[in-house]
Amino acid sequence: MNFEFTEEQIMIQQAARDFAQRELIHDVIERDTKAIFPEAHIKKLAELGFLGMMVDPKYDGGGMDTISYVLAMEEISKIDASVSVIMSVNNSLVCYGIEKWGTEEQKEKYLKPLARGEKIGxxxxxxxxxxxxxxxxxxxxxxxxxxxxxxxxxxxxxxxxxxxxxxxxxxxxxxxxxxxxxxxxxxxxxxxxxxxxxxxxxxxxxxxxxxxxxxxxxxxxxxxxxxxxxxxSFAMKILEGGRIGIASQALGIASGAMELAIKYSKERKTFGTEICNHQAIAFKLADMAVKVENARNLCLKAAWMKDNGGNYSLYGSMAKQYAADIAMEVTTEAVQIHGGYGYVKEYHVERLMREAKLTQIYEGTSEVQKIVISRSILKD
Amino acid sequence: MKILVCMSNVPDTTTKIRFTGDNKSFDAGGVQWIINPWDELALTRALELKDANPALFENISVALVGNASTEPTIRKALAIGADNGIRVNTEPADSYYVAAQLAAVIRSQPFDIILCGIDSSDYNGSAVGGMLAELAGLNVASSVSSLDVENGSLVLKREIDGGTETLGIQTPFLAVVQKGITKEPRIPSMRGIMAARTKPLQVVEATREEALTEFVTYELPGVKAACKMIDPENVKELVNLLHNEAKVI
CATH class of the missing domain: 2.40.110.10 (Butyryl-CoA Dehydrogenase, subunit A, domain 2)
Incomplete structure (x- = not known):
């Protein structure tokens, strides 16, 4: 058992964090408000190789493992889930499907430009x-x-x-x-x-x-x-892997909201002290931290199973259902901690709360994940 | 031409600094290490020059004085785009010691351009670049804010009092670079991270040198006093506080 990331995994996590901080955060509210597609941002993400990061280098991909993908998805989703969903669909649904089940001709014609991020799927x-x-x-x-x-x-x-x-x-x-x-x-x-x-x-x-x-x-x-x-069968197999991507997205939305809540709670004062010193707020933060850590561990376990040839279907569903549900809870509490400021766009948490809702719905609702999980545990 | 970028391995700039052992040593527990930001900008500028003039610049190396734990920092530089790394296997005891080790590297493998960041974000010595140029007998330009190729020649710009100075310089030379050298560091790409796996990282043993300084003790900056906001109209109150409380007038 080893919980340490490799040097490369840490480098990828840092690269995704730097990208999100430098390229996404400055206009994320405007793009969200006006529903503007992040065209220039996606182009840069493609240049860095994030759009086909798990594809074999012989098909022009990044050749990285699923653990790295989870780390990158979390970092980008902390700031902008609209960008991370584009990344998730391209990586885990489209590229993965063609690479795993496509013919050589299909890989040559379709996978390579998708893995390079020149085209999106x-x-x-x-x-x-x-x-x-x-x-x-x-x-x-x-x-x-x-x-x-x-x-x-x-x-x-x-x-x-x-x-x-x-x-x-x-x-x-x-x-x-x-x-x-x-x-x-x-x-x-x-x-x-x-x-x-x-x-x-x-x-x-x-x-x-x-x-x-x-x-x-x-x-x-x-x-x-x-x-x-x-x-x-193809669609179901693809969605099994896709769930790891969306689970990681939900994780990022939750951890992003938690980071903002922690920061705000150390700055905002009521009754003569920072609000993090009030037990009502401190306990909310503690609950958030436990949920985020659980979600992260589930995502990483599902990714580890996928990387090591295990049956990751059950763990992918567990990760997605849990991470999506706690993303909704954590973002709601993050808005609560921010009070009135949380309800206005400038503080980001209301957007994260709106984004969290979708993770409970797409690529298999939380209820569908429970069908998968219950069938799996009742099978034997 | 061959470029060498000298790097320091420093704590991430957001690290909460702590000391141990009666404030005699830095507590490195839990610290994330990064390429010194000025050195990273120097490397970025070197890569930009190579991208724009591939025929002119054949190779970019990075060199770092540190033990084996600093290798992730070197591999980050390789992932960003440096061609090869050199690690001098010893603790960076002080500025002179580091400069002497790097001078030995330069003597053993010649470079045309050596770039150093203006200071390191940990000890802020601002000394290695100048010392290294002296020890290696190189032309040197300090406070360089621009390094470019114009009509096949290298042109440096330096910030001077009230303006900018433009220099032509003979290779080999050392430039100590600062603000303005480039906008922001590069983010390593997946391809770069993959390529770094197979790029050469040479480990050389340290030469016999003695550090010239000894760290006696460290102390953290004092806690900043709370800020008082005064209405811009209320000059009387401002004068009162400066006179009676701050006692500066």
Whole structure:
């Protein structure tokens, strides 16, 4: 048992911290308020290699482990979860899926530019009537012999507009139910693809979220990922890894809020002393610290299991459910500690509270995580 | 041309400083070590020059005097972009001792440009650069705020009283760099961190030198008195406090 990070892991954590402090914090409130996509910020993040940090260097990635990814995601999410969700989708959903199950040709054509961060990817699974229940895909991809013909609508798609490459999940053989579902690599510029309006979200407002409509979109046969009917299994396996990314994001939102609360509690005075000297506040901070540390340990355990070839599905779900739920609790208490100042944008904690809410919903709600966890522990 | 950037391994600038053993030694427990900020800016400027003039600058080395625990700091410099590192395996006893060790490095492997930060954020000696130039017999420019290549020649700018001085200088030379040398240090990229794994880090043994100074004791700065805000209209109160409380007028 060794709880020490390696020298490289610490260097990556520091690099992510420096990036967030130098490049993100100065305009995060404005971007959140006006829902401005962080284009220049993402370009710099790509140059540093954070958008494909776990991809094998032979496909132009950073070759780093999942522990490093957790550390980087936490640091960036402390400051700006809109940026970290773009990083998470590109790393753990899109790049990971292509690297693990794509053909060499698909890796050459799609993975390399994604790993370099020159292009961004999006993962199209949710539908107006199929979110948590992903088996009921209404979007169809009909096998036309030399290509697939795609029709349907995908909802709540992160990076929908900024992405160049989509991983699309669609139903090819409805009679086979979830075993008839396929996954495809689709160029966003394909004729027949159109986007709904930018979703006006509660939090993570500067990431671009849209619905995506497919109207007779032709997808080449060679763009299917894996064997015919592998799509549902592919999506579920990808989400198992994706949860580590979102868990780390939730962790970062929580630890960021806690750091702000600690700082504020040492500055703000009431009844003649700094408020951290009041037990009511000190105990809140103690509760926050325990929750954040637990969440961090769960994230790192899930990452360690993934890096060491273990079955990380259960731990990824535990990490995501716990980190998301405590992110909501910790950010709410951080606002409370800030009092009236916490309710205005300048102090950041109200934004972190809005961002925390989404981590309980996307990439599997907290309730869905409990289904995964309970099924796993009841299995034997 | 070959550039050498001399670095110090210093506590992170946000470290809470503590002393142990009757205030005779620095308590290094729990301290995160970093590249001395001025040295990091010197390295950044060297990398910028190499990026802009790849034909002119063939290699950037970094050198540090310290024990094996300082190697993460050297590898950070390699991750940022330095080509190779040199560690002189000894404790940096004082400014003269460090300068003498670095002078031995320069004598054994010649460089065209040697860059030193103006001071280190731990002991603020501001002495190594000048001493090193003297010991190694190099041209030296102090307080350099700009280092550039113009028409194939190196041009230095120095801050002087009321203005700026522009210098041409013959290599090899040593420049002690300060504010203005570049804007901000580089963040290491994933590719850089990966590349640092295989970049050479040479360990050389120290030469026989004696430190010229001895640390007798350290003390922390006194607690700052609370700040009193006075209304700008209330000059009478200001004068009263300066006269009766601060007793400075």
């Amino acid at each position: 999006a993962f199209l699974l949710s539908e107006p009537e199929a979110g948590s229940d992903a088996t009921h895909q209404r979007t169809t991809a009909v096998d036309m012999g030399d290509h697939y013909l795609v029709n349907g609508t995908k909802n709540w798609i992160t990076n929908a507009n900024s992405a160049s490459t989509y991983i699309l999940i669609a139903q090819t053989n409805p009679e086979l139910k979830h075993k008839g579902i396929n996954a495809f690599l689709v160029d966003k510029n394909s004729p027949g693809i159109s986007l709904g309006p930018h979703e006006d979200k509660m939090g993570m407002r500067s990431s671009d979220t849209h619905s995506v409509m497919f109207n007779d979109v032709k997808v080449p046969k060679e763009n299917r990922i894996g064997a015919d009917g592998f799509g549902f």
